[in-house]
Amino acid sequence: MTGSLPFLRTALLAAASAAASFPTVAQAQDVISREVVQPLPSEEVQRLNRALVALARTPRDLDALVEAGTAAMGVDDLEAAVGFFGRAADIDPAHPRVALGLGTVYLRSGRPEEAIPQFDRALAAGVPAREVLADQGLALDLIGNQTSAQAAYGQAITLDPGNDEARRRLAISFAISGNRARFEEALRSLLDKRDMAAFRARAFGLAILGDQERAASITEQVMPRDLSSRIVPYLAYMPRLTAAQKAAAANLGIFPRAADIGREDPRLARFAAEAKAGSRLEPAGAPLGGKQGAQSPAVSPALVSPPAPTAKPSSPPAPLPVIATVVAAPQSPPPEPVRPAGPPPPPEPPQRVADAFADFVADELPDARVGAGAVDLARITVKREPPPKPKEPPKPVHPSRVWVQVATGKKADALGFDWRRISRSGGNVLARLKPHTTPWGEAHRLLAGPVDRRETAEAMVRELKGKGVDSFLYVSPEGEEIRQVK
Structure with missing residues (x-):
């Protein structure tokens, strides 16, 4: 229990100190009874x-x-x-909750290469997929595998x-992939x-x-001023980060050092390379529902809907497939059939239309000739319709705008009086506005x-400050409705 010893030591010292501070019976006669609110x-x-008492x-x-581990998190x-x-x-490495707990704490510590194997163990030990997939997707995002991460998030939302939280992480993953339409759709x-957490995800x-x-304007709206002032400068660096660094910054608040901006973490790069090369993280067999030899991204068997089994009255239902973390990698092409020894066959000539119909006629089809009065289809240019443009999200009825807040009040009707007083003090700065x-919680902003x-x-704020406003x-x-004070 190396990680818990400092906490236990502190708790015991605090208990001893508290016991030593109690007055004796003789001293209690001089103590005045007072009500203490703690x-x-x-x-x-x-x-x-x-948990510590039980331990x-x-x-x-x-x-x-x-x-204790769950409470410590x-x-x-x-x-x-x-x-x-x-x-x-150390007591039971196969315990499902132990593997899940280790995977979760490694993930929150920014150690996805250690979290992913633990999530695999948890799923294999019987932890429900709905409890694992969202964190499993984030771990995949943290090693730069957005394709598999988005598949995991999608399955988590389906279950x-x-x-x-899975929706917010999915939106950020789409942003990392450069898919703005899907990013907006996931958060809508x-x-x-x-x-409020979705507004933070939208800002990142x-x-x-x-x-x-x-992004900066949203951050200033939804976060306290002291916190937003520290985060806004980091937002300018987000496009320069690697995919893994973007996921860590947006989801966990872990920003790289200045010297590491845009540089791949050697640990994560090595883990991703080993995962692609090893068979442990690759699905066995052809993808469900796909054609033999078709090229498609590798995904976890649980992220693809299995075909419906044939009804058999006397047979029990087939067990659900075990979900395993899969790093997207191109599938290997099917092995070439064994050919007899000999010279390689000549290259096949380009296929012609006439050759395609050779089985239907005894002789080779004659060349097509354009007769008198016939229409030569080869001279007709088919007008193809352009692909439909992606639909942009509708523009909000109330767009985002910049204001100068000068007061707050519980009653919106009384803010008109406050405005007349403040506008006189502000002079020319507020005369043209x-x-x-x-609304702002239980109060109202005066803008x-x-x-x-x-x-x-910002210049107006500085000038008003000089006037004592x-x-x-x-x-x-x-989307926030702003009403004019009548």
């Missing part, structure tokens, strides 16, 4: 404490070790979680339509229900696709604008 620890901390009684309790102590799950693996339902996806200005309002550019709004830049997200 916040209770979070549910995850309580869960970890209960103090039985250090090799497998269930308690798994519980809940409080973001990944090092302790690795220690708990590692000790559990669990309410898995919003989440944005419609105002899922837009940055990956090169739209830094819109109109007051607007939009001046709209302003044509961010730079103009507190204000800041606000960029309204797409």
